[in-house]
Amino acid sequence: MQPCVDMTLLDDILAQYPHEEQSLIQVLQDVQRAYNYLPCEVLEKVASELKVPLAKVFSVSTFYKAFSLNPQGKVIIKVCTGTACHIRGATQIIDEVERRLGIKPGETTEDLGFTLHTVNCVGACAMAPVVIVGDKYVGAAKASDMHKYLTVAKGGDNEN
């Protein structure tokens, strides 16, 4: 189903850390960044290299929000749901993205174009409500402008 994943990326990551349990979260962070998710094969190798039971690797992978076991969309949309964003209308923005993309928070569109996440405060409260489209922070975001950001993000794929 999934094409074979490139294990050399993992080797580069593992080379940077001591092979012990303490490195687990840091390694998984880098894996998530390099592969855009935590592929099963990679986790198996992480477990054997760091000498941590695979069950424990899964437990950590599912406990922390930064990790996902499913491939993520090309563009990740994070809607901040911190208190300041909430009272300035984050809910409207989530509704609007849900309506436009047909996915709920945590889900990815079928074409792997977008993933929608909610995050508990990115610490840019003065710009509330905040949406992060890919790497771009959008401050004072409006529900009615979301379609514009989505269109730009989709068109911007080629540049990446």
Added chain:
Amino acid sequence: MRIESKQAFEEAVKAATALNEKRTREIMVCCGTGCLANGSQAVADAFAQRIGDLGLDVKLSLHAKTTGCHGFCERGPLVVLKPEGILYTKVKPRDVDEILEKTVGNGEIIPRLLYRNPENRQPIEKYEEIPFYKHQVRVSMRNIGRIDPASLDDALAHGAYAGMARALFELTPEQVIAEVRESGLRGRGGAGFSTARKWDATRKAVGERKFVLCNGDEGDPGAFKDRSIMEGDPHAVIEGMVIGAYAIGAKEGYVYVRDEYPLAVHHMNLAIEKAKERGLLGKNILGTGFDFDLKVSRGGGAFVCGESSALMRSIEGKIGEPRAKYIHASDRGLFDLPTALNNVETWSVVGQILNQGGAWFASMGTKKSKGTKSFSLVGKVKNTGLIELPMGTTLRHIIFDIGGGILKNRPFKAVQTGGPSGGCLPADKLDLPVDYEVLSENGSMMGSGGMIVMDDRTCMVDVARYFLNFLIDESCGKCIPCREGLKQMLHIFDDLVEGRGKPGDIERIERLCKGMQLGSLCELGKSAPNPVLSTLQYFRDEYEAHINDKVCPAGMCRELTTYKINHDPCTGCHMCTRVCPTDAISGKPKEKHAIDQQLCISCGSCFDVCPEEQCIVFLPKKDIGGAHATAGN
């Protein structure tokens, strides 16, 4: 270039200061998360290039959060010109030439780039004169916006590591702890435990290795002071931690930074690297023979990891589940060894306390809460951003003098402090002086310094529900009272906001709260009922309106609220049509508009933009009647 003696340190500071003084002109471009989002990197690059082209002797410093972010994030990129202290807002790369030519070259002000007072539209030239800054007393944030966080020399020129030098060269570890004790410093992470006592206990604990940790897992939604300190002045954190490690006898430390703060991770790592190069960190610090190694540990995005024992498990590479509190971290913390954990803000003032003396710090604040405290003032307030004030300042002064009052001059309803562990204080508590005890006595808490201002368009039942929803996501699930209590409580709140509330719900909520307070393992669960209980205490009538009348008085709960356009005041300005996400509003420009109730999702976007009085109004959904008005499904 390693600094290896007291004399060498003094010379390094002198050299850095001289370098700074030689440059009479400084252009500071804010490069904090907010301004970067607005394109400040391009502005900084443009300055660097033009200054190079022209051969000007201007120091260009890239600052994380130059102005401490007061709604100016929206106005970024920000540029401050020193020595005058002129603030320019919304600077674009194309403005760079004009600034260099007119302001730098001829001392001319460019009016269109100035900040305007939102009250009277008057331009304000200097950033110190902006009301938001005028009232502040900055200790932990003293250098944010003044130094380039990527330059160790710049930090040295602004007094960094002076407190550490005094501690290492002149004081014994016991004397360091005594100085901190005199300052009265208490944990800035929220609980307010005495820092000196924590250090003393860790010093006396037996263990082959000891650790100092910095809690940079600022998870409280609405708080971002720690991010700003780590981004804008990482050396203050390092300095504090070296002093703490010396006092305790620790040789290793970690800064635990949450995953959502990539720039903070980057700046902390950079600062650690530079400090090590110069002998301010690592082996044989300042030639005193004291070793201390510091590393950054990135969090995995879990709120509970802000809890001390969960944070330590996370650094160990495990899942962040807290443990019972009778085991003290000072005895058995990280890797079951003696550990002192303090918040970013706490560490960031330690250097100043050692430099200026504990008595100086204790001269500010209230009887039991000494010194200054940073807050992020956000929500429905005109000036939003980071502020730092002596303890004991009243909420009114903070919200109305510094914050400039409520957005659109709407009525103040409540201020939420302490994040998901805190509470909401109503208007009659505005004159309370803010300190640890006063906030706790009134059903809230200090927390990590988020201060979220709410107006009459904020539904307090929805706010309480928001925090439950937040905590359900973040509860680690280890203990049942927290995991199940939150879930059951959220069921009831869902009923309330969707019009299915029934008599007895309030009592059921109160019972669940009591169970969670008594039975939860860690503070997350124990304090989770606070937002619920405080809104019940001060805004019980809103709960009753939701239950008995199926009405949301603030007009925020969608299932209970509907919107309508009154024909008389409508000028056909068309603003509402533009923001409506479902195209439910019809009407040509300059003609009367109307809302199609079948399409309307009651989001309230139109209400919030309508410039006319009494034009768009909200009504209880049940008053409209019709098939669409049935609540819930």
